[in-house]
Amino acid sequence: MQAHSNGLDKAVLIAGPTASGKSALGLALAQRARGVVINADSMQVYRDLRIITARPTIDEEAQVPHRLYGAVDASVNFSAGAWVNEAARVLDDVRAQGGLPIFVGGSGLYFKALTRGLSAVPPIPAEVRERVRSRLEQHGVEALHAELAGRDPVSAARLKPRDRTRIARALEVVEATGRTLPDWHRDGLPPLLPPGAFSAVFLAPDRDQLYARIDARFGAMLAAGALGEVERLAARGLDPLLPAMKAHGVPTLIRHLKGEITLEEAAEIGRADTRHYAKRQFTWFRHQLPEFEWVRPEAAVEWLEDELRLSPF
Structure with a gap:
């Protein structure tokens, strides 16, 4: 995909499996190019789940504008259609202010809705x-x-x-x-970003390195207070079928809190679930969104510089 005169009149889409370094790349680009980081992860929308979903930290969010992170209560069954409505509003805001919209996340359906449109099914009572x-x-x-x-x-x-x-x-x-x-x-809804209106990259790390990062990160989440976060969520007594209640690590940590399994068992199940999810993300993007350029994380900065015609970071 060719960039326009300076590459910054298009949106940038940064996708990839969980723990591949998307958030760090989005932050670096936003700092360099007056960007606004817009969440495209279906679990990072929930305000109850900062730690267990690896949402950007308060410090990271303070460095550049971040939108649609932690914007929805866990009691809400937030859909791709609802996200697109919010994303359209944010996109208009960012463009009106002359910023670069940078969509960052791992939810393939969100990116598909953004670039391919969405069916017009109304909300079901x-x-x-x-x-x-x-x-x-x-x-x-x-x-x-x-x-x-x-x-x-x-x-x-x-x-x-x-x-x-x-x-x-x-x-x-x-x-x-x-x-x-x-x-x-x-009778679907048209895409917010038609072909030619965006540059899209999929971070594709080495699988073994990625799985090692996923395993290490789950331990880091526990050390950072993920269990307490899940305990507060569980105390709300929400419907277990709500999306927020099915975030990776949440069901298994709730089982631990109920005394059904040890914390070590819960952590191992959480790690395994997350590794399987990462594998599905690779497959989904390869088949569903071939317009994304697959790049090794260590080469992503250089790819963005070329694509957007930026001077080196």
């Missing part, structure tokens, strides 16, 4: 979601798949008969709106 979930628990996933086949045969044919989450989602949409998911997807 809580009572509809509860009704479908109740039927799922009472009758089982096969019964719901059969029901979906009658109401939305296209979605039913696409989905595996045991895919609880997606079957329930497709049924919720039909029940709440009277239209099927494929119908809604045809």
Whole structure:
């Protein structure tokens, strides 16, 4: 992707697996290029989870403007659509002030919504979601798949008969709106950043080095107070199906707090879950967002200098 005259009239997208150095790179670029770091991580949006999600520190946030970090309460089921609405507002603000928008995160769906657009499905009322979930628990996933086949045969044919989450989602949409998911997807929202409006990099570290960093970081999070953070979250008694309650490390530390497993066991499960997530991030970006340039973290600064035509950092 070619940069414009000085490269700074486009947004910059910095993606990569967890623990690959995205936040540090975004901070360095923002300091160099009057940038604003905008969160594109679905867990770093939650204010209750600074430590366990490795959100930028208070000191880092003070160095350059950071937006959409810790902006949402853990009780909110924050979606990609809600994030895009917020990101559009922030993007307008940053551009109005002549800043460089720098989106940083690991959530592929957020980046896909940003660059490819999003389906126009309206929010599903809580009572509809509860009704479908109740039927799922009472009758089982096969019964719901059969029901979906009658109401939305296209979605039913696409989905595996045991895919609880997606079957329930497709049924919720039909029940709440009277239209099927494929119908809604045809009337999608346009991308905030169309092709040519951004430079996109995916940090691709050596796998073994990355996994070692993930393992070390989980220990550092515990040393920094992650267990207390999760204990305060657990004390709120929120629905365990909320996104914030499923952040990496949260369910396993809650099991430890309940006395089900030791802290060492919880840490090992948390590390393993995070390593598996990193592996899925590599796969997802490779297949879903091929427009991202894959760069080794140690070469990323040089890549940005070339792409944005900046003098060396």
